[in-house]
Amino acid sequence: MHLFDLYRRLLVIVLGVYTVIRLTQGTLRLAARLRGSSRRRRVLRGYVAVLALRMRVRRFAAELIQIAGLLILLGLLLYAHGLIME
């Protein structure tokens, strides 16, 4: 196993576990806060939905373009890696 393989596997394990834990934790916390049939909770649910819908992707366009560029570059590097290893 060479350096990149090691890094890749470690990254998948660490980031995968971290992401799953954080996402589950966040979702459960949000669900607990929004659950309930009272008017206050209903309004809060509606407001959260409106807040999410009002999000503008254009505001993060620069970051998203950079991420897309990096993903393409990583794909090319993986492809090149495969060619050399053959």
Added chain:
Amino acid sequence: MATADDGQLLGPMKADLLSDLSAEQRADLAARMGLALEEDLDVNHAVRAILERQALILGFDREVLAELLAWGGCHVEAGATNFRMVAEICRITSMRVGGLSNRALLTLARLREAEVGRYPDREELIRALKRQESLRGKFERKRRRLVGKLVAKLIGETPAPPPPDTGERPLPGIREQIEQLGLVGGLAGRIRGAADDYISVKLDEIERRIDRKLDEIDLRLAEWRDQEIANRLRILKFTLVASVIVAVISLIYAWLKTALGM
């Protein structure tokens, strides 16, 4: 619908219900419809008079009643019945009827039981309304007008110029209020009006402040949401940059290994 609760007449009452009322209750009910029942009137005649008055009120046009309410400076809740509107109109004692439309004059004349012909013209209606006022009532009104003039002069209130033709009656001054309601009633009405205005201005101000605060909170929450998303994207970007760097190093290492035949 047949009820008179909390002193507000909401609809017509049937004859048997009217018969069951006491003479005072009937007189009170009739007064709220602008009908003065004589004290010695027997039950049947009183009930018949009230029923006739109810039929008359039901036939009134709501637009005309609204015009009369605006003219008298009265307010009723939206969707109020003809009876409720008439009860308010009956409280108006003003004789300044010059600004009313012919239909409103006719309605007012009928409510005040002025004797008018079948198709009266405007002058006839105004004459009939003035004729209908009792001598005592006229004297009282003139007296109140004099007191109103004196009080207006005392507090230095000058009559407001008539507004441009907006179709609305200007707010009554202290003079008109005293003329309509008497000295105490007029002054009380004036103070109440000022207090109402102050409260409504303050309530508007509070509402505006709450709206402004809510907008601020909304803006802050939106900023917080954007900040959170931007942070997550930045972390993702750094991870990708690190991956690319390691991939490049690994690629060079793999190429060197292949090239050197290791």
